Amino acid sequence: HARPPHQPIRRICCIGAGYVGVPSSAVIASKCPDIDVTVVDISAAKVAAWNSDRHPLYEPGLSELISQTRGVNLHFSCDMIGPLEARSPYGLGQGKAADLTTLEAAARLRKAPCQFELPRASATILRANERPGVRHTVLSNPEFLARAPLCRICSGLIDEGQEAVQRLVPVYARWVPKERLVTMNLWSSELSKLVANAMLAQRASAASMRPPQSGEATGADVSEVALAVGADSRIGPRFLCASLGFGGSCFQKDVLNLVYLCECLNLPEVARYWESVVTLNQYQKYRFADKIIVDLFNTVKGKRIAVLGFAFKKDTGDTRESPAIDVCRRLIDEGALLRVYDPKVCWRGSLLIYVLSFLLSSWPLPSRGSAP
Numbered sequence: 627h628a629r630p631p632h633q634p635i636r637r638i639c640c641i642g643a644g645y646v647g648v649p650s651s652a653v654i655a656s657k658c659p660d661i662d663v664t665v666v667d668i669s670a671a672k673v674a675a676w677n678s679d680r681h682p683l684y685e686p687g688l689s690e691l692i693s694q695t696r697g698v699n700l701h702f703s704c705d706m707i708g709p710l711e712a713r714s715p716y717g718l719g720q721g722k723a724a725d726l727t728t729l730e731a732a733a734r735l736r737k738a739p740c741q742f743e744l745p746r747a748s749a750t751i752l753r754a755n756e757r758p759g760v761r762h763t764v765l766s767n768p769e770f771l772a773r774a775p776l777c778r779i780c781s782g783l784i785d786e787g788q789e790a791v792q793r794l795v796p797v798y799a800r801w802v803p804k805e806r807l808v809t810m811n812l813w814s815s816e817l818s819k820l821v822a823n824a825m826l827a828q829r830a831s832a833a834s835m836r837p838p839q840s841g842e843a844t845g846a847d848v849s850e851v852a853l854a855v856g857a858d859s860r861i862g863p864r865f866l867c868a869s870l871g872f873g874g875s876c877f878q879k880d881v882l883n884l885v886y887l888c889e890c891l892n893l894p895e896v897a898r899y900w901e902s903v904v905t906l907n908q909y910q911k912y913r914f915a916d917k918i919i920v921d922l923f924n925t926v927k928g929k930r931i932a933v934l935g936f937a938f939k940k941d942t943g944d945t946r947e948s949p950a951i952d953v954c955r956r957l958i959d960e961g962a963l964l965r966v967y968d969p970k971v972c973w974r975g976s977l978l979i980y981v982l983s984f985l986l987s988s989w990p991l992p993s994r995g996s997a998p
């Protein structure tokens with residue numbers, strides 16, 4: 627479709643009203659009042675929840691952003707075609723259902739052998755479904771710079787997509803200083819995300835494994851060690867807290883993506899190196915559960931144990947890959963009766979946890995807010 631270059635973006639449709647889609651869309655809507663943002667999701671319940679005052683996930687400041695923008699230029703819908711077709715004279719949504727179904731399928735090729743193949747595969751699928759007047763461009767715009775919020779990477783496929791990149795950049799330029807808006811080729815962008823997350827995961831893993839097995843063996847205090855080590859500006863103070871293992875939706879997946887990439891590139895030694903980050907992380911969780919068992923006189927069978935906190939980190943209700951899952955599973959396998967409570971974990975997650983804990987324990991439910 628012939629479109630004048632650098633025509634400003636007026637509409638954005640985000641597919642997937644989850645942890646990435648909603649915060650990103652809410653920020654764009656609040657920073658760009660002239661852009662109409664619609665978030666669509668396959669789950670009617672989720673869309674209804676976003677349209678209500680009981681949002682399905684917690685993120686500090688998100689509810690406030692949504693209350694300012696929802697119904698103004700931020701919309702939640704199950705209609706995969708309407709938001710774009712009704713308003714857009716061009717672009718991805720102009721067409722029919724098949725178009726967006728394909729886009730969705732392409733965007734969610736979670737079984738693509740490697741993250742790197744995703745943009746190319748998406749582009750191929752979209753191109754195969756193009757109709758006259760509709761042109762698709764795939765950009766890589768990974769979300770991974772959580773601690774560098776004033777920075778954003780946009781990238782297009784190596785030899786194409788530059789026009790689309792030039793149209794996307796001004797959207798972020800509303801709140802990101804120009805010098806911190808980085809454009810690069812797609813493979814650099816994808817690899818940046820993998821490497822950044824893998825290095826952070828490696829650091830969190832190493833922090834938990836500070837030899838010799840933290841302070842336990844030596845009498846050292848792990849927080850004091852972290853303070854001293856982090857005072858070296860080359861190392862820095864962040865990500866040095868020993869924990870029972872890293873969790874979350876990205877770290878393990880991204881490290882394993884890197885492992886796979888190394889294997890494909892015939893770099894088995896490098897692959898094993900990164901794989902050991904995940905292995906150590908698993909070990910750390912089992913070690914923690916074993917320590918509980920040992921401390922409770924080598925058996926937890928029939929013992930009632932309270933688990934305070936279930937999300938993978940503080941200030942979130944996200945339980946994906948939470949280390950608590952492995953710890954609880956190990957304790958349940960050993961016959962413990964668990965009582966799990968996390969005030970931030972809500973909706974489906976909490977229901978599951980409550981059902982689990984009801985089945986496994988006769989303790990009364992704590993009232994909301996009574997937990998630390």
Ligand SMILES: NC(=O)c1ccc[n+]([C@@H]2O[C@H](COP(=O)([O-])OP(=O)(O)OC[C@H]3O[C@@H](n4cnc5c(N)ncnc54)[C@H](O)[C@@H]3O)[C@@H](O)[C@H]2O)c1
Binds near residue numbers: 645646
């Ligand atoms: N969570 C992160 O921090 C993070 C960071 C970078 C990239 N990612 C990637 O971004 C993607 C989304 O991650 P997330 O954490 O937001 O996941 P999520 O599970 O919170 O959200 C995904 C949403 O997509 C919806 N969905 C699934 N299939 C759909 C379909 N066919 N049509 C419309 N909606 C559909 C689901 O109902 C869900 O609400 C994933 O591919 C993830 O790997 C996540």
Ligand SMILES: O=c1ccn([C@@H]2O[C@H](COP(=O)(O)OP(=O)(O)O[C@H]3O[C@H](CO)[C@@H](O)[C@H](O)[C@H]3O)[C@@H](O)[C@H]2O)c(=O)[nH]1
Binds near residue numbers: 772
């Ligand atoms: O000193 C530390 C710091 C973190 N963790 C653990 O590491 C995991 C990940 O923490 P964090 O990175 O804060 O959370 P995520 O939301 O998973 O964020 C990561 O993954 C996101 C998705 O790719 C990126 O946006 C972020 O930049 C990247 O840090 C959590 O289980 C933490 O408890 C530690 O064990 N010790």
